[in-house]
Each structure stands twice: as C-alpha cells, then as structure tokens.
Amino acid sequence: MKIKFKTKKLRKILNDSVLIKRKYGKNREKIMIRLSQIKASFNLEELMTLPGRCHKLKGDKKNQFACDLKHPYRLVFSPNDEPLPLDNKGNLIYSEVTNIIINEIGDYH
Numbered sequence: 001m002k003i004k005f006k007t008k009k010l011r012k013i014l015n016d017s018v019l020i021k022r023k024y025g026k027n028r029e030k031i032m033i034r035l036s037q038i039k040a041s042f043n044l045e046e047l048m049t050l051p052g053r054c055h056k057l058k059g060d061k062k063n064q065f066a067c068d069l070k071h072p073y074r075l076v077f078s079p080n081d082e083p084l085p086l087d088n089k090g091n092l093i094y095s096e097v098t099n100i101i102i103n104e105i106g107d108y109h
Helices: 008-014 017-040 044-049
Strands: 002-005 065-068 074-079 099-106
Touching: 002 008, 002 017, 008 017, 008 099, 017 065, 017 074, 017 099
Parallel strands: 002 099
Antiparallel strands: 065 074, 074 099
C-alpha cells in the first residue's frame, strides 16, 4: 500500500529510525514492523489479517483504523483513496483500499 502522513513532521520522524527512537522510545521496533507490514500489503483487507491487530475505530475516530504497538500505544491511520471505495450500503470495501494516511501514533484511550 501507499503511505502518506498527516503532517510533514510525522513523515520526517517515521522515515528515520533514530528519530522514531527519540520520539517513541521502546515503540520503535513495533512502529518499524507496522510500517513494513503496511508497505508490503496489497490492500487494507490483507493488512487486517496480519499480526498487529489492525482494527476499525469508533466514536470520534470513526472511519479510522489502528494497529497495536506496545500497550497502550497505537498507530492510527485512515483510508486515503479518492474516491473512497464504498459498496451500495456505504460500507468501505477493504480489498480496494490501497492508499492510507497515517494520522498519529499515540494512546487514544
């Protein structure tokens, strides 16, 4: 899948393992694994089957997804396909999502 980042600062950090360690400490290894999994996945459907418990979020994070890092931290992202692939009921078609935008890394609980 193709990855974009919500901010230039987040892009800079997540593309440099030294900056990842400086900013996120012990989460560095998991972040790098999750980024590799995202890049290697063909689509969101495939990503959802990989280790890391990628899951759809609810509430104020509706239409976003998260992958586990070290508890309680998560890598939060959104589909970034234009237009979003939706079925006739308005549900996202995971197998057609091939672009995401990483919104944040943090504890949203």
